[in-house]
Amino acid sequence: MSSAASRDVLVVEDEPDILEVLVYNLRREGYSVRTARDGEQAIARALEELPRLILLDLMLPRLGGLEVCRRLRTREALRDVPIIMVTAKGQEEDVVQGLEVGADDYVTKPFRVRELLARVKAVLRRRGDGERSRIERDELVIDLEGHEVRVGRSRVHLTATEFRILAALARRPGWVLTRGQLLDRAVGPTSEVGERNIDVHVGALRKKLGPYRELLETVRGVGYRFRA
Ligand code: CA
Numbered sequence: 001m002s003s004a005a006s007r008d009v010l011v012v013e014d015e016p017d018i019l020e021v022l023v024y025n026l027r028r029e030g031y032s033v034r035t036a037r038d039g040e041q042a043i044a045r046a047l048e049e050l051p052r053l054i055l056l057d058l059m060l061p062r063l064g065g066l067e068v069c070r071r072l073r074t075r076e077a078l079r080d081v082p083i084i085m086v087t088a089k090g091q092e093e094d095v096v097q098g099l100e101v102g103a104d105d106y107v108t109k110p111f112r113v114r115e116l117l118a119r120v121k122a123v124l125r126r127r128g129d130g131e132r133s134r135i136e137r138d139e140l141v142i143d144l145e146g147h148e149v150r151v152g153r154s155r156v157h158l159t160a161t162e163f164r165i166l167a168a169l170a171r172r173p174g175w176v177l178t179r180g181q182l183l184d185r186a187v188g189p190t191s192e193v194g195e196r197n198i199d200v201h202v203g204a205l206r207k208k209l210g211p212y213r214e215l216l217e218t219v220r221g222v223g224y225r226f227r228a
Contacts, residue, residue, distance in 0.1 A: 008031070008032050008033075008034065008049060008050075008051040008052050008053075009026055009031045009032070009033050009034070009051055009052065009053050009054070009055060009120065010033075010034045010035070010036065010042070010045055010046055010049060010051040010053070010054045010055070011023060011026065011033055011034070011035050011036070011054075011055045012035070012036045012037075012039075012041075012042040012054065012055065012056045012057055012060065012065070012068070013035070013037070013055070013057045013086070014037050014038060014057065014059075014060050014061055015057075018057075018109075019035060019037070021113065022055065022113075022116075023035060025113045025116075025117060026117070026120070029117055031120075034049050034051065037061075038060050038061045038062040038063065039060045039061070039062050039063025039064060039065065039067060039068045040062045040063050041062075042054075042056065042060070042063075042068050043063070043068060043071055043072065046072055046078055046081070047075065047077070047078070050077055050078070050081070051081060052081070052082075052124065053081065053082045053083075053084070053120060053123060053124055054072070054081055054082070054083045054084070055084050055086055055116075055120070056068060056069060056083050056084065056085050056086065056103070057085075057086045057087075058085055058086065058087045058088075058091060058094050058098065059088060065085060065094075065098070066094060066097055066098055066101065069083055069085070069098055069101050069102060069103050070101045070102070072102075073101060073102040079102075082104045082105075082123045082124065083102065083103040083104055084103070084104060084105045084106060084107060084119055084120065084123060085098045085103045085105070085106040085107070086106070086107050086109060086111070087106055087107070087108055087109065088108070088109050089108055089109065091108075092220070092221030092222055093221075095221075095222050096178045096180070096221075096222055096223070099176060099177070099178050099181065099222070099223070100178055100180050100181060104123050104175070105119055105122075105123055105175060105176070106176075107119055122174065122228075126172060126174075126175070132144070132171065133145045135170045135171075135173075137212065137215060138212075139151050139152045140209070140212045140215070142166060142167065142170050144167050144170075144171065147163055149163070149166065151209075151210065151211075151212065156208050156209065157208070158205065158208060159201075159204075161186050161187055161201055162201055162204060162205045162208070164185060164186035164187075165182055165185075165186040165198070165201050165202065165205060166205055166216075166226075168181075168182060168185040168186060169182075169216065169224060169225060169226035170215075170226045172226070173225075173226045173227065173228040174225060174226070174227070174228030175225055175226075176219045176222050176223050176224070176225045177223050177224060177225065178222060178223040179195035179196070179198045179199070179223055179224075180195055181223070182198045182223065182224065183195055183197075183198055186198075186201070198224075202216060202218075202224060214227070215227045
């Protein structure tokens with residue numbers, strides 16, 4: 001893949017003013033930009049262009065953004081393309097669903113262009129990061145391979161579920177995971193434990209992390225994230 005192609009972004013947006021702002025700013029940053037104005041066009045363009053990243057508005061004519069996301073993820077070639085949802089305020093439920101069907105991140109309208117560009121960059125960078133085995137914040141060390149958490153010299157004793165929740169979040173700092181995703185990753189999809197149970201585990205984790213508790217951020221109406 002050429003370096004030009006590696007900066008291809010597909011912007012899916014039906015509001016002309018917003019589309020124009022996005023296209024203008026992304027191009028100025030050196031991205032090569034393609035556009036789609038409805039959900040069906042989005043899928044067709046994505047399959048044609050195999051972009052490096054998709055900015056996907058959720059409220060779209062013909063086919064909504066959530067359905068677009070779901071369908072893109074069923075295509076082998078597009079399974080791993082980062083998708084950032086662009087949502088209106090009050091669409092938290094859609095955000096949760098979007099993350100669960102495979103979107104990577106979201107930005108809420110009205111957004112600041114600078115913030116959006118930073119997200120685009122961050123998502124592309126994270127995709128290149130690969131798996132890390134160790135996360136450090138000052139004295140806090142999360143050893144993902146050794147399944148161990150320490151603050152300075154003292155070991156933080158976590159239950160297996162707590163560790164898996166922390167690991168899932170810490171692996172991707174700044175990314176929101178929904179309760180459903182945490183349940184899948186930390187407890188297992190067949191568990192009878194409900195999503196609200198995640199809140200209990202996160203509460204316990206925070207207590208054990210003491211001064212580092214604030215690294216586990218609540219994203220209201222959506223889920224949790226490990227502070228970037
Ligand atoms: Ca729209």
